[in-house]
Amino acid sequence: MINRLKDRSGSKCELCGATDNLSVYEVQPADGGGYDKSILICETCKEQIEDKDKMEPNHWRCLNDSMWSEFPAVQVMAWRMLTRLKGEGWSDDLLEMLYLDDENLAWAKATGEGDDSPKHTDSNGNILQSGDNVVLIKTLDVKGSSLSAKKGTVVKRISLVFDNHEQIEGKVEGQQIVLLTKFVRKTK
Numbered sequence: 001m002i003n004r005l006k007d008r009s010g011s012k013c014e015l016c017g018a019t020d021n022l023s024v025y026e027v028q029p030a031d032g033g034g035y036d037k038s039i040l041i042c043e044t045c046k047e048q049i050e051d052k053d054k055m056e057p058n059h060w061r062c063l064n065d066s067m068w069s070e071f072p073a074v075q076v077m078a079w080r081m082l083t084r085l086k087g088e089g090w091s092d093d094l095l096e097m098l099y100l101d102d103e104n105l106a107w108a109k110a111t112g113e114g115d116d117s118p119k120h121t122d123s124n125g126n127i128l129q130s131g132d133n134v135v136l137i138k139t140l141d142v143k144g145s146s147l148s149a150k151k152g153t154v155v156k157r158i159s160l161v162f163d164n165h166e167q168i169e170g171k172v173e174g175q176q177i178v179l180l181t182k183f184v185r186k187t188k
Contacts, residue, residue: 001024001034001035001038002040004035005035005038005039006040008040008071009040012040013041013042014039014040014069014071014074015041015066015074016042016044016045016060016066017062017066018044018045019042020042020043021042021044022040022041023040023041023043023046024038024039024040025039025041025045025046025049026038027039027076027077027107028111029107029110029111036071036072038073039071039073039074039077044059048060049077049080049081052084055084055085057085057088057091060082060091061090063078063082064090064094066078067079067082067097067098072104075098075100075108076100076104078098079095079098079105079108079113080108080111080113082094082095082098083095112127120160120161120165120166120181121181122181122184122185122186123137123181123183123184123185124185124186126185126186128158128160128168129160130158130160131157131158131159132157132158132186132187133154133155133156133158133187134155134158134170134179134184134186135153135154135184135185136149136150136151136152136153136155136183136184137151137184137185138151138183139151140179142175142177145175145177147172147173149177149179153172155170155171155172155179155184156171158170165181166180166181167179167181
């Protein structure tokens with residue numbers, strides 16, 4: 001696959017045009033993966049994609065050119081990076097010009113990029129969803145009750161508190177209680 005991507009890109013990073021330290025990057029979620037769901041990128045782009053704290057906005061001015069790629073995987077990554085850089089001025093202008101059809105826009109948004117609404121997250125930053133199971137990471141005294149929920153207690157099939165992303169609900173010892181998300185860890 002790397003040879004096909006090199007042919008497609010002219011042996012250059014499909015985002016910034018660099019020619020050194022190129023590797024295949026699978027654009028998530030890559031249902032089945034493969035050539036159409038991958039891009040060829042340099043180490044600098046890969047590092048900044050994977051670690052938002054290492055983002056250098058000026059590096060991404062290259063998207064002015066690469067966002068016009070005919071390949072959906074490149075367009076999707078350009079949209080995601082421009083979305084991360086919202087508020088930079090120039091990136092907002094580029095994002096306004098970038099057009100993705102409905103299918104590719106759904107792909108671009110599938111990882112949650114661009115969704116600024118608060119999320120219910122556990123103590124490790126994992127996104128919680130209704131029906132998940134969590135484990136208490138601290139012993140908690142339940143207000144208005146003699147119940148003490150012990151560290152390590154599994155709370156099955158939680159529900160999310162709609163208007164407060166820091167709270168979830170679940171049953172502990174048969175009693176429905178509200179838990180703070182910072183005191184739970186998602187289990188598999």
